[in-house]
Amino acid sequence: MPAHIRKTVVASLCLALCADLAQAAVYTDAKHLPSASYDFVIVGAGTAGNVLASRLTEEGKYSVLVIEAGVTNEGVRNVEVPFLAPQNLPNSSVTWNYTTVPQTFLNDRYIGYTRGRLLGGSSSINFLGWTRGSNEEYDRWANLTGDEGWAWNNLAPYYFKTSHLAPSADHHDPEGQANLTNFGNGPLAVSLPGFPTELDPLVINTTHTNPEFPFALDVNAGDSIGIGYIQSTIGNGARCSSAIGYLSPALGRQNLDVLIHNTVTRLISTGPDQGKPTFKTVEFSTGPTATRHTVSAKREVILSAGSVGTPQILMLSGIGSKTSLSKVGIKSTVDLPDVGQNLHDHPILSNYWTVTSNETYDDIIRNATNFNRTLAQWQQTRTGLFTNSPLNTLGFLRIPGNDSIWKNFTDPSAGPESGHFEFLFGNGYNPAPVPATGNYLTIGTAIVSPHSVGQITLASNDPFAFPLIDPAFFSSPFDQLAMLYAIKAARRFAETAPWDGFVIERFGPVGTAETDEEIMAAARGAARSIYHPTSTARMSPLNATWGVTDPQLRVKHVSGLRIVDASTFPSIPAVHPQAAVYTLAERAADLIKAAWA
Secondary structure, three states: OOOOHHHHHHHHHHHHHHOOOOOOOOOOHHHHHOOOOOEEEEEEEOOHHHHHHHHHOOOOOOEEEEEEOEEEEOOOOHHHHHHHHHHOOOOOOOOEEEEEEEEHHHOOOOOOOEEEEEEOOOHHHHOOOOOOOOOHHHHHHHHHHOHHHHOOOHHHHHHHEEEEOOOOOOOOOOOOOOOOOOOOOEEEEEEEOOOOHHHHHHHHHHHHHHHOOOEOOOOOOOEEEEEEEOOOOEEEEEOOOOHHHHHHHOOOOEEEEEEEOEEEEEEEEEEEEOEEEEEEEEEEOOOOOOEEEEEEEEEEEEEEEEHHHHHHHHHHEEEHHHHHHHHOOOOEEEOOOOOOOEEEOOOEEEEEEEEEOOOOOHHHHHHHHHHHHHHHHHHHHHOOOOHOOOOOOOEOOOOOOHHHHHHHOOOOOOOOOOOOOOEEEEEEOOOOOOOOOOOEEEEEEEEEEOOOOOOEOOOOOOOOOEEEOOOOOOOOHHHHHHHHHHHHHHHHHHHHHHHHHHHEEHHHHHHHHOOOOHHHHHHHHOOOOOOOOOOOOOEOOOOOOOOOOOOOOEEEEEEOEEOHHHHOOOOOOOOOHHHHHHHHHHHHHHHHHHHHO
């Protein structure tokens, strides 16, 4: 069979896998679980947890239970339809509807901090962007942890094991929109936009007319700098989450059980092992007043509850700062002060322009007839606008080395091939609510190499009470100045020749601000989270006094407990983090298998 045909057949089989969920029992009642003991108990069926569930059960050696607080991902329209991802925000039945504490440098506003609460976790509700980051990001991880296993050259096989290039919904030739040799053969479908918009050529033409904004054929080729077409976790016109790509094909295995609708309330220490407290018993419940159940792990408990959930569970279990835990009435078992600290996230805001076009998606969003017609097209043929993520193009850019900002700050990025800020291009007004009239261009500006550092702490010892989340947005003056630079760069972008006759004028409080002081005042009222929290249980060298996990992702000073999710990132990558989470989880699966070989 010719190679190009063989690739098409493989891609088609993978797409079919991503389109049809395997039918298998997923438990909702702990009393129906066939066992009270498993080799591994995974807490969280999210981006990383489902990778582990798949990889640890594929050889049949180990029994695995996955516990998920949320619901099934099946049949949830705003999860399945790529373009409708923003409709899961800020609050929905499939999300943890967190808010931050008042953000001092954002006019004391409470910021929505949504996370996925269903099979697939945040991979089921994110905006689907697939950006792995530069090679430098992972080499920095290796330097910070003292483990060359996290360097890009050693992680690359795991990245290529996660995903494959799937045909776009419109089956157009992807040549010139991505480096076609830079894709692997893993279970996740990753594709280019399946519905072109009038914005696409304007964005790309600008990169060819202004050297400040270089074109990037593929931001996943090792150097992430430049502007180009987005790659998204979409197959056959629908979202391909970890629940679709990893968990679903594994559900028929006899050695895998999944329990949903149950929240893990704490981990219970079961006595010392080689002088360390052992945490191999997991307590969980369906609600605050419901019966608490337990299950045990013969080998390990693996926390994959995310950068908010994982530190919360650790602290509820007595693992964290002894001083902080005592304030909420929790007895310290392991004094590990770094738990919940070092929170990093990417602040973002929207820059708007009114435009002459009447082909933006504004009239689809605010007009029920147009919306329903576009949705029906997606439902019937998996074609049209709704097969796209909310954007077709993006880019990562740097502040020049001769800018005055560097007189007072060190560069927080991983290196010259990693961005300081990001552009996200929307062919309409984003986020909702859309103004009643007019057509709009949106350029989102996000700070992807932030200086600001926040934390997560407990509000109480009630496991059903949300923790206190403080990303401390704009607490570093660097982030404020970087956002100012990004806003002004977005204005320069929209003022280049390709936009003549399309852009009318800037719109909204940020758009109408003129002086630097006015722009920053407007930014403090408009900035929000892009929902990329990381590093709240970060990796560090084995004998380092800081950090929560060692380079093998084992919780320090503890036996039987490992963490596999974005909370372990030693630094935040200057991209959308889901590809890095999948890559980390693939390596973690091999680390776990090697530990118990």
